[in-house]
Amino acid sequence: xxxxxEATNYRCLEKADIDFEEFTLLVGxxxxxxxxLLGIPELFSDCFKSPSVSQAFILSQNDAPPRCSAFEExxxxxxxxxxxxALEAKIPQKIMESLTSSLxxxxxxxxxxxxxxxRYEIRFEIVDNKLIVGTENLFLxxxxxxxxxxxxxxxxxxxxxxxWRSILMRGSNNVxxxxxxxxxxxKTKNLEVANSLLALPKVKFESQPSWAFRQSYA
Ligand SMILES: Nc1ncnc2c1ncn2[C@@H]1O[C@H](COP(=O)(O)OP(=O)(O)OP(=O)(O)O)[C@@H](O)[C@H]1O
Ligand SMILES: [Mg+2]
Numbered sequence: 145x146x147x148x149x150e151a152t153n154y155r156c157l158e159k160a161d162i163d164f165e166e167f168t169l170l171v172g173x174x175x176x177x178x179x180x181l182l183g184i185p186e187l188f189s190d191c192f193k194s195p196s197v198s199q200a201f202i203l204s205q206n207d208a209p210p211r212c213s214a215f216e217e218x219x220x221x222x223x224x225x226x227x228x229x230a231l232e233a234k235i236p237q238k239i240m241e242s243l244t245s246s247l248x249x250x251x252x253x254x255x256x257x258x259x260x261x262x263r264y265e266i267r268f269e270i271v272d273n274k275l276i277v278g279t280e281n282l283f284l285x286x287x288x289x290x291x292x293x294x295x296x297x298x299x300x301x302x303x304x305x306x307x308w309r310s311i312l313m314r315g316s317n318n319v320x321x322x323x324x325x326x327x328x329x330x331k332t333k334n335l336e337v338a339n340s341l342l343a344l345p346k347v348k349f350e351s352q353p354s355w356a357f358r359q360s361y362a
Contacts (some may be wrong), residue, residue: 145234146164147164149184150296151230153183153219153220153223155177156220158220159176161293161294171212178187184231187211188231192342196354198274198275215275218359226278227267230263230298232291232348235261240258243258243325251286258286261282261285262290263284274340276291281297281299281300281312281315282344284325284339289305311323311325312347320335
């Protein structure tokens, strides 16, 4: 279940972050950004499926009108050259239990320290009229070390908080690091991904042979 959606500098959302419970009522004036915010999970999905992230914005998806005709429209009041979005979700109990194999012995004994949530964040940048992926991170975190609220932080820009696990990390150099989540001392694999693409949809399931990255989206 999605537990939080964040957007910074995205369209009319200068800084928005909403926590979702099983029942959440979103109230706001016309044009305040409700539809923009609730469209973010679908935006992630479209970015995963598109051959380049820019196509998810500039081309029609699922018969809906394109999200923009120029990338500047995606940035809050057209100011600046980046925007970021993030999602958090609760991990199903069974998967959460399977992840305990990677925890320290003390954390294993305290279910509050088990990785109960996933956080996925992307910063898009507009460079030379192109939309590229600037930063992409995937973390696991426990219920007693939730991200700080109200600050719109991209956690990949900072040192990893204690008790978190970084699965996918990608900075401006376009080298992505991937660290499998079910092995305690797993080494980080460095892999290059074009800045027009997200790295996450290219990750194979760990159970597949040579699990690191798919060669293509096919
Ligand atoms: N880059 C941008 N900077 C600032 N505002 C923008 C930008 N792009 C779109 N907008 C504005 O965002 C608003 C659209 O917000 P949205 O449709 O999400 O609101 P809503 O809360 O769903 O409204 P409604 O109650 O009418 O459904 C429009 O007023 C539009 O002009
Ligand atoms: Mg609306």
